[in-house]
Amino acid sequence: GNSVTQMEGPVTLSEEAFLTINCTYTATGYPSLFWYVQYPGEGLQLLLKATKADDKGSNKGFEATYRKETTSFHLEKGSVQVSDSAVYFCALREVTGGGNKLTFGTGTQLKVEL
Amino acid sequence: DSGVTQTPKHLITATGQRVTLRCSPRSGDLSVYWYQQSLDQGLQFLIQYYNGEERAKGNILERFSAQQFPDLHSELNLSSLELGDSALYFCASQRGGQGNEQFFGPGTRLTVL
Numbered sequence: 001g002n003s004v005t006q007m008e009g010p011v012t013l014s015e016e017a018f019l020t021i022n023c024t025y026t027a028t029g030y031p032s033l034f035w036y037v038q039y040p041g042e043g044l045q046l047l048l049k050a051t052k053a054d055d056k057g058s059n060k061g062f063e064a065t066y067r068k069e070t071t072s073f074h075l076e077k078g079s080v081q082v083s084d085s086a087v088y089f090c091a092l093r094e095v096t097g098g099g100n101k102l103t104f105g106t107g108t109q110l111k112v113e114l
Numbered sequence: 115d116s117g118v119t120q121t122p123k124h125l126i127t128a129t130g131q132r133v134t135l136r137c138s139p140r141s142g143d144l145s146v147y148w149y150q151q152s153l154d155q156g157l158q159f160l161i162q163y164y165n166g167e168e169r170a171k172g173n174i175l176e177r178f179s180a181q182q183f184p185d186l187h188s189e190l191n192l193s194s195l196e197l198g199d200s201a202l203y204f205c206a207s208q209r210g211g212q213g214n215e216q217f218f219g220p221g222t223r224l225t226v227l
Contacts, residue, residue, distance in 0.1 A: 036218075043116060043204055043218035044157075089157060099145075099169030102216065104157040 002027040006090050006105035013080055013112050021075040021108045023064075023090035031092040033066050033073040034102070038087045047088070080112045117141070118207050118219035126225045132193040135222045139186055139207030145169070146188040147208070147216060148180055152201035163188055195226045
């Protein structure tokens with residue numbers, strides 16, 4: 001079946017450092033890919049998405065490019081802030097009959113320190 | 115605030131019991147999804163309803179069931195609870211059945227003692 005693999009956390013960075021969180025996937029067909037963010041005590045929020053190969057999703061300084069050849073969707077940000085501290089989930093969406101489902105990676109906790 | 119509400123926020127119960135979790139989707143959203151987030155299994159899709167009908171099923175146990183009512187709110191029923199059912203249960207809603215963004219509620223934390 002489909003699966004998503006993310007790098008283990010926690011990732012601890014200093015403010016203004018460069019962030020990369022790796023994500024690779026296994027899927028049949030061409031799923032849509034997502035990054036979600038979960039702040040402490042809250043539900044998940046969509047951060048960015050890409051629906052086809054070579055698409056780049058971007059939001060709030062975060063970017064990720066859908067790479068079909070390497071089946072990857074790595075999350076990057078050039079300069080992180082303390083407020084970016086959260087858990088980040090990579091996910092793929094597969095369409096199943098009349099519905100769809102999201103398959104998530106295990107999540108990567110990011111801690112940004114001053 | 116995503117516009118999706120879930121009640122209760124916290125639930126503590128004993129093994130063998132039955133509980134009901136409730137979700138109200140955003141206004142106008144026809145799809146409701148249920149997810150379970152646990153330390154062991156991570157975040158897993160359980161089930162999707164669209165306008166009252168089941169549309170997709172994931173790793174939902176037979177002891178669990180869900181439904182979506184005519185006013186579009188949804189309930190997830192968990193019975194014969196086991197310690198391993200302790201988790202955060204999220205509901206998400208979506209405008210249509212497939213392509214739009216899912217908006218997540220704040221979750222219900224279930225603790226089974």
